[in-house]
Amino acid sequence: MHRRELLRLLGLSTLAGAVGCVEQPASAGPAGATRRTAAGAAFVPDVEFTLTAAPSDVSSLPGAPTRVWRFTGSLVTGPANTLETLPGSYLGPVIRLRRGQQVRVRFANQLGEDSIVHWHGLDVPDSADGHPRLAIGHGQEYVYDFTVTNRAGTYWYHPHPHMRTGAQVNQGLAGLLLVSDDDEDALALPSGEAELLCVLQDRRFDARNQFVYQGGGQMEMMNGFLGDRSLVSGQLQPTREVDAGWHRVRLLNGSNARIYKLAWSRNLPMTVIGGDGGLLERPVVQRTLTLAPGQRADVLLDLTGLGAGTDVHLDSVAFPEADAGVGMMGMMGGSAPVPNGAPLRMMTLRTRARAGVVFQVPDRLPTFDASWSPRPEARVRRVPLAFQQMQWLLAGRTFSMNEVAADETVAAGSTHVWEFVNQSNGMGMEMAHPIHVHGRQFRVLDRTGGRATNALRAGIVDAGWRDTVLVLPGETVRVQVTFTSHAGLYLYHCHILEHEDMGMMRNFRVT
Ligand code: C2O
Ligand code: CU
Ligand code: CU
Numbered sequence: 347m348h349r350r351e352l353l354r355l356l357g358l359s360t361l362a363g364a365v366g367c368v369e370q371p372a373s374a375g376p377a378g379a380t381r382r383t384a385a386g387a388a389f390v391p392d393v394e395f396t397l398t399a400a401p402s403d404v405s406s407l408p409g410a411p412t413r414v415w416r417f418t419g420s421l422v423t424g425p426a427n428t429l430e431t432l433p434g435s436y437l438g439p440v441i442r443l444r445r446g447q448q449v450r451v452r453f454a455n456q457l458g459e460d461s462i463v464h465w466h467g468l469d470v471p472d473s474a475d476g477h478p479r480l481a482i483g484h485g486q487e488y489v490y491d492f493t494v495t496n497r498a499g500t501y502w503y504h505p506h507p508h509m510r511t512g513a514q515v516n517q518g519l520a521g522l523l524l525v526s527d528d529d530e531d532a533l534a535l536p537s538g539e540a541e542l543l544c545v546l547q548d549r550r551f552d553a554r555n556q557f558v559y560q561g562g563g564q565m566e567m568m569n570g571f572l573g574d575r576s577l578v579s580g581q582l583q584p585t586r587e588v589d590a591g592w593h594r595v596r597l598l599n600g601s602n603a604r605i606y607k608l609a610w611s612r613n614l615p616m617t618v619i620g621g622d623g624g625l626l627e628r629p630v631v632q633r634t635l636t637l638a639p640g641q642r643a644d645v646l647l648d649l650t651g652l653g654a655g656t657d658v659h660l661d662s663v664a665f666p667e668a669d670a671g672v673g674m675m676g677m678m679g680g681s682a683p684v685p686n687g688a689p690l691r692m693m694t695l696r697t698r699a700r701a702g703v704v705f706q707v708p709d710r711l712p713t714f715d716a717s718w719s720p721r722p723e724a725r726v727r728r729v730p731l732a733f734q735q736m737q738w739l740l741a742g743r744t745f746s747m748n749e750v751a752a753d754e755t756v757a758a759g760s761t762h763v764w765e766f767v768n769q770s771n772g773m774g775m776e777m778a779h780p781i782h783v784h785g786r787q788f789r790v791l792d793r794t795g796g797r798a799t800n801a802l803r804a805g806i807v808d809a810g811w812r813d814t815v816l817v818l819p820g821e822t823v824r825v826q827v828t829f830t831s832h833a834g835l836y837l838y839h840c841h842i843l844e845h846e847d848m849g850m851m852r853n854f855r856v857t
Contacts, residue, residue, distance in 0.1 A: 391450035393424030400456035414518035435580030438521030445527035467501035472834025498530035499624030512843035548573030569673035570603025591702015620644025623787035623811025636805030638780035640841035654699035665801035671777030744849035785830035787811035796821035
């Protein structure tokens with residue numbers, strides 16, 4: 347099919363102005379102003395820190411430093427290990443919280459444009475959830491008050507301003523947020539040096555070592571932005587020295603649009619013990635692990651007995667590009683420089699001559715969801731994912747700041763089944779979409795349809811609590827969610843950040 351013909355079929359002669367979502371961000375108040383959440387005077391924080399987003403320089407490549415945007419933290423009250431700065435990384439501090447803590451964060455915006463922070467995976471009041479309507483301007487401060495009610499697990503934080511999330515995250519704004527609790531402590535998982543924190547991202551650099559974003563214009567945006575270099579926690583293909591023992595590897599896919607199909611070299615298994623919302627009921631052992639943007643995994647790795655100087659690689663192994671879908675670029679016969687599915691070396695673990703932690707993987711992991719069960723009587727809502735009129739749509743709609751449809755209104759604490767149906771647009775254009783729901787974690791009930799041969803499916807772990815689920819081309823994925831008990835306005839969206847920014851996002855209201 348010729349390009350021009352295709353554009354005509356799509357109802358367009360040029361791409362300019364094709365993206366309809368041009369709402370301006372809500373105008374922020376005067377500089378120096380503070381906005382606070384509604385916790386009230388009774389809220390006495392156990393932990394308080396400031397988090398400032400500002401330009402900064404890091405050296406990523408030999409030569410000129412890379413100008414990035416970075417979160418920096420400063421602890422006011424709370425345990426000394428609450429904030430851990432990652433040296434030489436553009437990532438924000440690792441935030442370590444404990445279940446039950448009351449937390450106050452003072453977010454200061456020094457970016458020169460609007461922003462707001464979202465705590466991905468945490469169940470917090472809507473005033474603390476980082477909805478784009480709450481964005482603050484340069485020089486302003488936003489005060490978050492919330493109680494950590496989530497289970498121990500690997501969560502994260504990133505900006506969520508209207509139409510600028512992809513650009514701000516690509517520029518460096520993101521960080522890990524780790525929650526611990528007594529049940530997890532009781533397991534005595536490998537910790538300290540034996541706990542590896544790995545934020546998987548990709549970036550594109552120009553000749554002067556600066557991040558490139560949206561170089562390919564709107565076509566590239568519709569596909570999702572893919573870098574051509576892989577980074578782990580801000581380092582290009584790092585090598586880390588580790589002991590020859592057990593490790594707990596916490597993985598976050600913090601990429602804008604890249605899907606990883608992860609595997610260890612030397613045929614070591616992926617022993618997955620945790621997902622988005624903490625530990626699974628029992629370990630899942632498989633060859634590969636599919637991790638889509640926004641998703642996390644907790645993995646155990648046994649390096650016991652490896653001689654000093656042995657290299658173990660974490661790779662994203664090859665899969666057919668079409669298994670992640672055919673976006674606009676694919677339809678036009680083009681591709682990103684390093685498309686989804688291209689093999690990528692992520693990092694290398696090099697053993698030193700020191701025996702490490704000894705650990706025994708338990709058959710069952712502590713779980714708080716003994717009471718969880720499928721609810722066949724729950725109301726089922728169908729949510730199609732589709733491309734029409736040059737827009738990615740969610741439930742047939744596009745994002746509008748305050749709009750909520752009738753079927754997007756749910757009662758606090760009520761249980762629903764949402765059925766994500768990934769549809770082709772009839773011309774074969776379809777992509778895998780990682781769908782994220784704010785607030786409470788959900789369970790995946792089942793996954794049907796799609797191509798039986800899709801190479802990504804074997805790596806998907808649907809067990810346990812999730813807040814982001816990958817829906818492959820042609821698939822229907824049903825999730826059961828019990829909504830947050832906080833009333834207010836929350837979001838659900840595709841976590842390909844360019845899809846989110848272009849409007850593949852909607853509000854839901856908890857009443
Ligand atoms: Cu991690 Cu609404 O996003
Ligand atoms: Cu989120
Ligand atoms: Cu998407």
